[in-house]
Amino acid sequence: MKAVHFGAGNIGRGFVGLLLHEGGYDLVFSDVAPTLVETINAASEYTVHEVGPGGSDKTVTGFRALDSRADPDAVADEVAAADVVTTAVGPNILPFVAPHILEGLARRDADAKPLQVMACENAIGATDTLRAEIEKLAGDSWGDLSTRAVFANTAVDRIVPAQPAGAGVDVTVEPFFEWAIEQGPFGGDLPNIPGAHFVDDLGPYIERKLFTVNTGHAATAYFGAAAGITRISDALADPGIREKVEQALGETSALLTAVHGLDAAELADYRATILDRFANEALPDTVQRVGRQPLRKLSRHERFIGPAAAAAERGLAVDGLATAIASALRFEDAADPQAVELQERIRTEDAAAFTASVTGLEASHPLFARVQEEVGHRQTELGVYSA
Numbered sequence: 001m002k003a004v005h006f007g008a009g010n011i012g013r014g015f016v017g018l019l020l021h022e023g024g025y026d027l028v029f030s031d032v033a034p035t036l037v038e039t040i041n042a043a044s045e046y047t048v049h050e051v052g053p054g055g056s057d058k059t060v061t062g063f064r065a066l067d068s069r070a071d072p073d074a075v076a077d078e079v080a081a082a083d084v085v086t087t088a089v090g091p092n093i094l095p096f097v098a099p100h101i102l103e104g105l106a107r108r109d110a111d112a113k114p115l116q117v118m119a120c121e122n123a124i125g126a127t128d129t130l131r132a133e134i135e136k137l138a139g140d141s142w143g144d145l146s147t148r149a150v151f152a153n154t155a156v157d158r159i160v161p162a163q164p165a166g167a168g169v170d171v172t173v174e175p176f177f178e179w180a181i182e183q184g185p186f187g188g189d190l191p192n193i194p195g196a197h198f199v200d201d202l203g204p205y206i207e208r209k210l211f212t213v214n215t216g217h218a219a220t221a222y223f224g225a226a227a228g229i230t231r232i233s234d235a236l237a238d239p240g241i242r243e244k245v246e247q248a249l250g251e252t253s254a255l256l257t258a259v260h261g262l263d264a265a266e267l268a269d270y271r272a273t274i275l276d277r278f279a280n281e282a283l284p285d286t287v288q289r290v291g292r293q294p295l296r297k298l299s300r301h302e303r304f305i306g307p308a309a310a311a312a313e314r315g316l317a318v319d320g321l322a323t324a325i326a327s328a329l330r331f332e333d334a335a336d337p338q339a340v341e342l343q344e345r346i347r348t349e350d351a352a353a354f355t356a357s358v359t360g361l362e363a364s365h366p367l368f369a370r371v372q373e374e375v376g377h378r379q380t381e382l383g384v385y386s387a
C-alpha cells in the first residue's frame with residue numbers, strides 16, 4: 001500500500017506520516033522545501049520523540065520525498081498509483097496541492113480502487129475545500145475523474161512544535177493524539193490507520209477540537225505574548241492567563257452543548273486534559289508558533305469568531321472569547337507576515353471596516369459591535385484615529 005503525503009513538516013512527519021507508516025503504507029512525502037526533501041531522502045529512518053508523561057520513541061521507515069515544484073511529473077505518477085493521499089500544508093495552501101492530485105487522477109487507471117483523499121488541516125471541511133479546488137480546476141473533465149477518488153474530512157489533534165535547527169528529520173511531539181475521520185465516503189473500505197477512529201458525522205468532532213484545543217491554544221499564545229512570555233507551558237502556568245483561557249473555553253463548551261448536545265461533564269474532562277497538554281513542560285512550544293497567522297485565526301469560521309458568533313446568536317456569554325480576541329489584536333511578530341499586516345491594518349483602517357473585513361461579520365451581527373469596540377480600544381492604545 002502506498003500513501004502520498006503533501007507537507008513533510010511538523011505534523012506531517014510527527015503524526016500523519018507516523019500513523020500511515022504504522023498502518024503499513026509506504027510513504028511518499030511531497031514538499032516544496034528542497035533542503036527538507038534532500039534531508040528526508042538522505043535518511044533511512046527517523047524518530048518521533050514523544051515527550052512528557054507516557055511518551056516513548058517511535059521509528060518511521062519506508063519513506064522518500066519529492067519536491068513538487070522541481071518534479072511535478074513524479075508527484076502525479078505517485079498519486080496515480082497511491083491508495084491514500086493526505087495533506088498537512090495549511091488550509092491556505094490547499095489550492096496549490098490540488099493540481100498535483102488532479103493530474104494524478106487523470107493518470108490513474110480507471111479500474112483502480114478510488115484514491116482515498118484526506119486533508120489534515122485545522123479547518124472545518126478542509127477536505128471539502130480541497131475537493132472543490134480540484135473540481136474547479138478540472139472543469140468539465142471532473143465528471144469522469146470524480147469516480148477515481150473519495151474525499152473524507154478529518155479532525156487531527158497532536159501538538160507538534162516547531163523543530164530546532166539541526167534536528168534533521170526527527171520530530172519531537174506530545175504523547176497525546178486523536179484522529180477522527182468521516183467514514184461515509186469510504187463505503188466500507190476504510191484506510192488502515194491504527195488509532196484513528198471513523199465517525200458518521202465529523203461536525204461535532206471538528207468543532208469540539210477547533211473550538212476547544214485551538215481556541216484555548218491560541219488564547220494562551222496571545223495572552224502569553226502580551227505578557228512577554230515565550231513558551232506555551234509558561235504562559236499557562238500564569239494563574240491570570242489560565243483563568244482567562246478557562247473562561248473562554250467555558251463559553252465554547254457551553255456552545256458545543258447547545259449546538260451538538262455534547263455532555264457538559266465530558267467537556268469539562270476534555271478541557272482539563274487539553275490544559276494539561278498545554279502545560280507539558282517537556283514540549284518546547286512557543287507563542288509565536290501557536291499564534292501564527294492571526295488574520296487566519298480571526299477569520300469568520302475559525303477558532304475565535306466562529307464560536308463567539310454562534311454563541312452571540314444564541315444569547316450565550318462571549319466575554320471570555322472577546323477578551324481573547326482583544327489579545328489577538330495585540331499580537332506582534334516581525335517574522336510573521338500576517339501579524340505585521342494585522343498591526344499595519346489596525347493602524348490605518350477604521351474600526352468598523354477593519355472588523356468587517358478581518359472577521360467577515362456583517363455589521364448587523366450580534367457580535368459585531370463587541371469586536372468593533374475591542375478594535376477601537378486597541379486603536380486608542382496605539383494613539384491612532386478611529387472613525
Ligand SMILES: NC(=O)c1ccc[n+]([C@@H]2O[C@H](COP(=O)([O-])OP(=O)(O)OC[C@H]3O[C@@H](n4cnc5c(N)ncnc54)[C@H](O)[C@@H]3O)[C@@H](O)[C@H]2O)c1
Nearest residue numbers: 007008009010011031032033088089090096121122159160
Ligand atoms: N503542528 C501541529 O501541532 C498541528 C496539529 C494539527 C494540525 N496541524 C495543521 O497541519 C498543517 C501543517 O502544520 P505544521 O505545523 O505541520 O506546519 P509546518 O510549517 O511544519 O509544515 C507545513 C509543510 O508544508 C510544506 N508546504 C508548503 N507549501 C506546500 C506545497 N504547495 N506543497 C507541499 N508542501 C508544502 C512546507 O514546506 C512545510 O514543510 C496546518 O494546517 C496545521 O494547522 C498542525
Ligand SMILES: O=P(O)(O)OC[C@@H](O)[C@@H](O)[C@H](O)[C@H](O)CO
Nearest residue numbers: 122156157158159160214217290
Ligand atoms: O496550526 P494552527 O496555526 O492552526 O494552530 C496552531 C496550534 O494551535 C496547532 O497547530 C495545534 O498545535 C494543533 O492543532 C494541536 O492538534
